[in-house]
Amino acid sequence: MLIILMLSTVYNGRYWVFFTDKGNQKGNISAQIERVAGLYPSVTVERRMKAMGKPADRGDLPVYPPYIDSLKKLGFKPRYVSRWLNGVSGLLPEDMVNRIKKLPFVREVKRVATIGGCFPYIPKPLSYGKQETNIKLMSIDKLHNLGYSGKGVRIGVFDTGFEYGEGAHEALDMIDVIAKADFVFPDTIVQDGDTIIVPDTIVSYEQGEDYREGTYPNCYAPFCCQTDHGTMVLSILAGYAAGSFIGVAFGADYILAKTEQVYDREGHHVELKVEEDNWIRAMEWAESLGVDVVSSSVGYRDFQDTTGYSYADMDGRTALITIAAESAYARGVIVVNAMGNVAGGAPETSIVAPADGEHVLSIGGVEMEIDSITGDTEWVWCSEAAAGPVIRIDTFSINPLEIDTVYIIKPDLAAPFYAQVVNPEWRTEFLNLPGGDTLSIPHYISGGGTSFSTPYVAGIAALLLEAFPSLKGNPDTIRLALTSTASRHSSPNYYVGYGVPDALSALNFLGExxxxxxxxxxxxxxxxxxxxxxxNSVITIPFVLDNNDYVQLKVYDSGGKLVYYKDVGFTLAGRNYIKWVLGDLRPGVYTIIINTGFTRLRSRIFVLK
Structure with a gap:
């Protein structure tokens, strides 16, 4: 009897493989770098010129393909390739790890681990007053009053996913999203026999991949859906509903990346997971699109395989995500990251990467304390927020045996730990359900975590960049303005860093x-x-009024002919919008004019076939 034994390769984990070089490129390296620089949009090049003095460097050159091909011959299945780290992550047979480590062009092999998150949702009673307090605590309202809302600034948000746009929450229906990508549930394509991972653009709920537990209207508990955490974080930055909720940078352009998984594909509720290479890939992608500020409410520390990063590894140099964050900083990006929340009652063991990065703006948490006798209020460190410092060991070049221990203040800044956010499980469809007008499903809920502290500071940074566009690509100056004017700027500590930022003081610090x-x-x-x-073509015309006013909309073609008129009528102060159905409008350039009792506002739109 002939017995055929069929064996299949066993892949026990994902690994990063880092290379010693990029193939010792031959020819004119400068010409190669120049060609790569030509692939980036002008906004990216302009920011890099300010930060690096050049549009690209060797770190932007592609990873050497023959190196990856050599790995594939040994059973390696590539997933993501990183130009900045000069490496590739993917599936690797366990019995090939040591063999690959010995290849002459391989510098290091590291396991890619699934990591437990540390940003719990803490329900509290709904109170819009708390959100107003947070905004005014940091003088954000003062910058809004000056007209700043983040216009012209690109903010990247890395999180679990996002529900926004028409039909979603009322405060998230007018967000200007210029790019989006899903790095958690990407598409796969077969190219030259290889399975290639290609991020898709579905960052909201995705049937069959994301999982929404339960059915409406019962599902509005914390983390009921894959996209809940990201939606709540996004609302602090971009939300706007006149009279109910105002985010920090509601006028900015947004680049959204889904980088964390909350549920498995069968719908089982699991620990909040993060994969480091998703974040790294998202950062390189967002940077290439000209992102100015990245708000990241995720962190990496405790791996599912129990390896993880130790407190000693939180030195700003070890964690891969921190190296990527520092690479983004070197290219002129302001990276703002949550410090993490306390695990096991020990704040010093709870700091997460990339918050340990020296040039990353790491954000801790404060809460309001009320004196039981006097009734006076004071913002103090929230004991549930992680603390520093970052401890780094440096070796003197003169005597290699002599070391210097450097203590780096972390967090850099602190913001309110508790915040009002949109209820991510509320939808306009509730209004059409039987009895929908009486359902007790709140539009807004409260939550806590440094996840919510982070977008406040990222938003302030965007407001400052709007006021000082020449500072795009100069993260050090924005950082200096924030830390020099924060509440503890003269006496920073390892709990709140330089303290709570003051947006107006930071603006004045930068000058006119x-x-x-x-x-x-x-x-x-x-x-x-x-x-x-x-x-079915419809455009949205968002606008902001300082006072209640009467509004008219007029649209003219390139020849000055009036093609559309609408008497909008009495309109409340704040952010509003007009929907315009284009109908049989001809292709061309059109001028949009909004008339109020005091001003005339102009914009243009390009209509294509």
């Missing part, structure tokens, strides 16, 4: 703003723009 709004009424970017004409 380059952008000054004479009028407090203005039009935000019209979207989509350009727009392709069809019978």
């Amino acid at each position: 703003p380059e952008v000054v709004y004479k009028e407090k009424n203005y039009i935000l970017p019209v979207y989509p723009n350009p727009v392709r004409i069809n019978e």
Whole structure:
């Protein structure tokens, strides 16, 4: 009897493989770097020129393909390739690890671990007053009053996913999202016999991949859905509903990346998971699109395989995600990351990467303390927020045996630990359910964590960049303005760093703003723009009024002919929007004019076939 034994390769984990070089490129290296620089948009090049003095460097050159091919011959299955780290992550047979380590072009092999998150949701009674207190604590309202809302600034948000746009929450229906990618549930394509991972663009709920537990209207508990955490974080930055909720940078352009998994594909509720290479890939992608500020409410520390990073590894040099964050900083990106929350009652053991990065703005948490006798209030460190410092061991070049222990203040800044956020499980469809008008499903809920502290500071950074656009690509100056004017700028500590930022003081620290709004009424970017004409084409015209006013909308073609008129009528102060159905409009350039009792606001839209 002939017995055929069929064996299959066993892949026990994902690994990063780092290379010694990029193939010792031959020819004119400068010409190769110049070609790579030509692939980036102008906004990316401009920021890099300010930060690096050049549009690209060797770190932007592609990883040497023959090295990856050699790995594949040994059974390696590539997943993500990182130019900055000069490495590739993917599946690797356990019995091939040592063999690959011995290859002459391999510098190091590290396991990619699944990591437990540390950003719990803590329910509290709904109170819009608490959100107003947070905004005013940091003088964010003062910058809003000057007309700043983040216009022209690109903010990247890395999290679990996001629900926004028409039909989602009322405060998230007008966000200007210019790019989005899903690094958790990407698509796979077969190319030249290899399975290639390609991020798709579904960052909201995705049938069959994300899992939404339960059915409406019962599902509005914390982390009921894959996208809940990211949606709540996004609302602090970008949310806007007149009279109910105002985010920090509601006028910014957003680049959204889904990098964390909450549920498995069968719908089982699992520990919040993060994969380091998802974040690294997202950072390189967002940076290539010209991101100015990255708000990251995720952290890496405790791996599922119990290896993880130790407190000693939180030195700003060891964790791969920290190295990637520092690479983004070197290219002019302001990276703002949560410090993490306390695990096991020991704040010093709870700091997470990349918050340990020297140039990463790591954010801790404060809460309001009320004196039981006097009733006076004071913002103090929240004991549930992780503390520093970062401890780094340096070796003197003169005597290699002599070491120097450096203590780096972390967090850099602190912001409110507790915040009002949108209820991510609320949808406009509730209003159409039987009895929907009486359902006790709140529009807004409260939560806690340094996850929520982080977007406040990222938003302030965006407001400052709007006022001083020449500082794009200069994260050090923004950092200096924030830390030099924060509440503990003269006596920083390892619990709140330099303290709570003051947006108005930071603005004044930078001098006379380059952008000054004479009028407090203005039009935000019209979207989509350009727009392709069809019978269902609709554009949204968002605008902000300083006071209640009467509004008219007029649209003119390139020849000055009035093609559309709408008497909008009495409109409340704050952010508003007008929907315009294009109908049978001809392709061309059109001028949009919004008339109020005091001002005339202008914008343009490009209509394509």
